[in-house]
Amino acid sequence: MTQATQTQTTQGLAPTFTHLVSKEGGVKYPLKALHVCEETFSPLEVAYDYDAIRAQVSRETIEAGPNSIWRYKAFLPVNSENPIDVGTGMTPLVKSTRLARRLGLKNLYIKNDAVNMPTLSFKDRVVSVALTRARELGFTTVSCASTGNLANSTAAIAAHAGLDCCVFIPSDLEAGKVLGTLIYNPTVMAVKGNYDQVNRLCCEVGNTYGWGFVNINLRPYYSEGSKTLGFEVAEQLGWKLPDHVVAPLASGSLYTKIYKGFQEFVKTGLVEDKAVRFSGAQAEGCSPIASAFKEGRDFVTPVKPNTIAKSIAIGNPADGYYALDIARKTNGNIESVTDAEIVEGIKLLAETEGIFTETAGGTTVAVLKKLVEAGKIDPEETTVVYITGNGLKTQEAVQEYIGQPLTIEPKLDSFERALERSRTLDRLDWQQVLV
Numbered sequence: 236m237t238q239a240t241q242t243q244t245t246q247g248l249a250p251t252f253t254h255l256v257s258k259e260g261g262v263k264y265p266l267k268a269l270h271v272c273e274e275t276f277s278p279l280e281v282a283y284d285y286d287a288i289r290a291q292v293s294r295e296t297i298e299a300g301p302n303s304i305w306r307y308k309a310f311l312p313v314n315s316e317n318p319i320d321v322g323t324g325m326t327p328l329v330k331s332t333r334l335a336r337r338l339g340l341k342n343l344y345i346k347n348d349a350v351n352m353p354t355l356s357f358k359d360r361v362v363s364v365a366l367t368r369a370r371e372l373g374f375t376t377v378s379c380a381s382t383g384n385l386a387n388s389t390a391a392i393a394a395h396a397g398l399d400c401c402v403f404i405p406s407d408l409e410a411g412k413v414l415g416t417l418i419y420n421p422t423v424m425a426v427k428g429n430y431d432q433v434n435r436l437c438c439e440v441g442n443t444y445g446w447g448f449v450n451i452n453l454r455p456y457y458s459e460g461s462k463t464l465g466f467e468v469a470e471q472l473g474w475k476l477p478d479h480v481v482a483p484l485a486s487g488s489l490y491t492k493i494y495k496g497f498q499e500f501v502k503t504g505l506v507e508d509k510a511v512r513f514s515g516a517q518a519e520g521c522s523p524i525a526s527a528f529k530e531g532r533d534f535v536t537p538v539k540p541n542t543i544a545k546s547i548a549i550g551n552p553a554d555g556y557y558a559l560d561i562a563r564k565t566n567g568n569i570e571s572v573t574d575a576e577i578v579e580g581i582k583l584l585a586e587t588e589g590i591f592t593e594t595a596g597g598t599t600v601a602v603l604k605k606l607v608e609a610g611k612i613d614p615e616e617t618t619v620v621y622i623t624g625n626g627l628k629t630q631e632a633v634q635e636y637i638g639q640p641l642t643i644e645p646k647l648d649s650f651e652r653a654l655e656r657s658r659t660l661d662r663l664d665w666q667q668v669l670v
């Protein structure tokens with residue numbers, strides 16, 4: 236990008252993001268499609284001028300902004316006056332009553348990204364930012380290495396923005412995730428291997444083709460989109476930070492960026508500082524970060540994933556080290572749950588709150604329950620549980636564990652007989668009922 240376009244900024248306001256910087260050693264880089272420091276090999280992150288942000292935003296200007304993640308544009312690494320806005324963000328923060336009561340919590344909130352736009356997962360946040368930045372950097376083809384939801388988001392938002400799109404997924408994904416990508420008509424590469432193998436292939440492709448990989452060469456910009464999960468919760472709680480958050484961990488990026496989001500709101504005077512505990516959720520069949528946490532290690536040993544929670548099945552998590560650090564320094568926990576507990580978590584959230592989440596959300600709810608039972612969440616704490624994806628995309632996971640409709644004749648007496656029998660049966664036995 237030339238300096239000329241760099242200074243053409245929104246509403247005449249000065250740019251708030253200034254350079255890329257390595258997370259270790261603080262080596263500075265220009266604002267290009269770069270993601271690893273050549274000297275320290277640590278990841279690059281976007282750096283901001285917080286005085287400039289403080290001068291531009293207040294609670295009032297944010298509240299008067301768009302009803303999407305772009306109300307926080309001063310905190311995001313884009314220059315465009317018209318960022319790609321498909322209504323991403325500002326999803327409901329629901330005060331829980333029935334789940335809270337079931338778990339014995341008094342102040343539980345559910346951040347519901349199962350209804351995020353346009354593709355019903357939190358990934359729409361990171362992709363809206365990444366593709367806006369990709370366009371600014373002159374990319375015409377965008378791509379990603381995905382566990383499913385990212386492919387959905389990249390394909391949909393690329394379609395909206397008129398960008399060419401080629402996505403890479405493991406070949407064993409759930410049908411809903413594959414269809415939910417194909418419908419936007421990108422090129423889809425289904426790789427015979429797990430996510431970590433897909434990712435390695437994409438790194439090679441990225442070196443050869445001049446494509447914008449949202450979670451590889453655009454990763455510093457992409458990952459900033461997750462901060463909006465922190466911003467929104469703080470704003471929706473009435474410009475206050477919660478006491479405790481519980482979020483899922485795949486690469487660990489989302490979790491670390493919620494933390495960064497809270498810190499930035501403190502730094503710019505939008506909320507008062509407060510100790511927030513960060514707890515993380517993994518599936519036992521892919522729990523490299525939870526294992527390191529439990530064993531007191533500060534390095535993450537890669538694993539081979541084997542779980543129904545495919546969307547968070549990253550065996551070699553890029554931000555695992557940073558997630559561990561945050562869990563420890565905030566006095567949080569990182570827990571894992573079995574596939575059976577994940578299914579129970581999905582059903583528990585559906586039956587108590589009317590929210591149908593996917594396996595990642597089931598994992599997070601099950602970990603929340605486990606932490607409460609272990610006394611690791613105070614019932615009085617304002618706790619926010621992050622639900623990051625939609626259950627309609629992972630129907631396979633629950634298919635065998637739910638009831639069946641009662642098939643009846645179109646006659647009142649058939650209905651009455653069925654109703655009578657259903658009342659005498661446990662709901663789970665419905666599948667045996669033949670009316």
Ligand SMILES: *Cc1c(COP(=O)(O)O)cnc(C)c1O
Pocket residue numbers: 356357358384385483484485486487488489490546547593595596623624
């Ligand atoms: C990708 C994903 C996550 C976790 O993302 P990371 O930032 O890689 O930790 C959580 N939930 C869902 C539904 C996802 O698709």
